[in-house]
Amino acid sequence: MIIQIVNPNTSAAMTAKLAAVARQVAAPGTEGRVRGSASGPESIESAFDEALALPGLLLAVAQGEREGAHGHVIACFGDPGLAAARELARGPVLGIAEAAMHAATLVAPTFSVVTTLERTVASAQRLVAHYGFERQCRRVRATGIPVLALEHAASDAALYARISAECERALAEDGSGAIVLGCAGMADLCQRLSDTLRVPVIDGVSVAIKLVEALVGAGLATSKRGDYAAPESKAVSGAMAAFVPPPALAHALA
Numbered sequence: 001m002i003i004q005i006v007n008p009n010t011s012a013a014m015t016a017k018l019a020a021v022a023r024q025v026a027a028p029g030t031e032g033r034v035r036g037s038a039s040g041p042e043s044i045e046s047a048f049d050e051a052l053a054l055p056g057l058l059l060a061v062a063q064g065e066r067e068g069a070h071g072h073v074i075a076c077f078g079d080p081g082l083a084a085a086r087e088l089a090r091g092p093v094l095g096i097a098e099a100a101m102h103a104a105t106l107v108a109p110t111f112s113v114v115t116t117l118e119r120t121v122a123s124a125q126r127l128v129a130h131y132g133f134e135r136q137c138r139r140v141r142a143t144g145i146p147v148l149a150l151e152h153a154a155s156d157a158a159l160y161a162r163i164s165a166e167c168e169r170a171l172a173e174d175g176s177g178a179i180v181l182g183c184a185g186m187a188d189l190c191q192r193l194s195d196t197l198r199v200p201v202i203d204g205v206s207v208a209i210k211l212v213e214a215l216v217g218a219g220l221a222t223s224k225r226g227d228y229a230a231p232e233s234k235a236v237s238g239a240m241a242a243f244v245p246p247p248a249l250a251h252a253l254a
């Protein structure tokens with residue numbers, strides 16, 4: 001089984017971190033193919049960043065489809081372009097926020113999200129509402145750490161301590177039973193945090209890979225009826241002309 005894990009930002013360090021996670025969690029027989037976006041911002045921390053990241057993300061999904069991916073993971077906590085990616089894909093496509101929140105509610109009655117900058121809190125809260133987890137999600141908390149600074153969080157004691165302390169506060173003040181890590185760049189902290197906090201700490205990258213494996217293994221693909229049907233073929237001009245699905249792909253998705 002081929003699972004494509006797309007990093008929708010253009011940070012090579014983040015893409016390398018995702019490749020390490022994929023190697024660690026993929027089952028024998030699963031090839032986790034990590035693809036960094038070829039265009040867009042180096043980190044996604046605003047609606048503007050997200051808009052600029054979408055073309056590169058969708059090109060990566062289309063390329064993965066051409067290469068025979070059985071499913072995809074969008075490895076950014078904003079779940080950018082998730083519905084559009086599902087329109088382009090045959091197999092399942094999971095965003096890491098969606099996967100992590102679902103997983104949290106399977107192992108704990110309540111959870112808190114611990115994320116990066118304060119300005120990303122509102123978008124994570126919108127996702128909580130969108131996925132229907134307002135009752136289970138007690139709070140979305142920011143650490144004030146930018147996405148790219150997380151490159152060194154595992155080896156930087158001060159950075160790690162800030163994240164760990166915010167998780168401790170979440171457990172003490174929110175009464176949550178689990179922690180959802182709010183950034184793909186926190187994936188390498190997950191084991192250490194769960195060992196010390198002694199509650200489920202959920203990294204959406206790992207969980208999304210395992211869920212795609214499970215869905216593909218159960219013979220499930222993205223429905224092509226309704227919202228996730230392949231996009232209509234139509235004239236697209238200017239810089240966006242490259243994003244019209246090639247006829248072969250559109251035909252395969254129909």
Ligand code: 5HY
Nearest residue numbers: 043044076077116183184
């Ligand atoms: C992420 N941004 O997982 C999100 C995290 C965030 O570039 N990768 C990014 O702060 O919303």
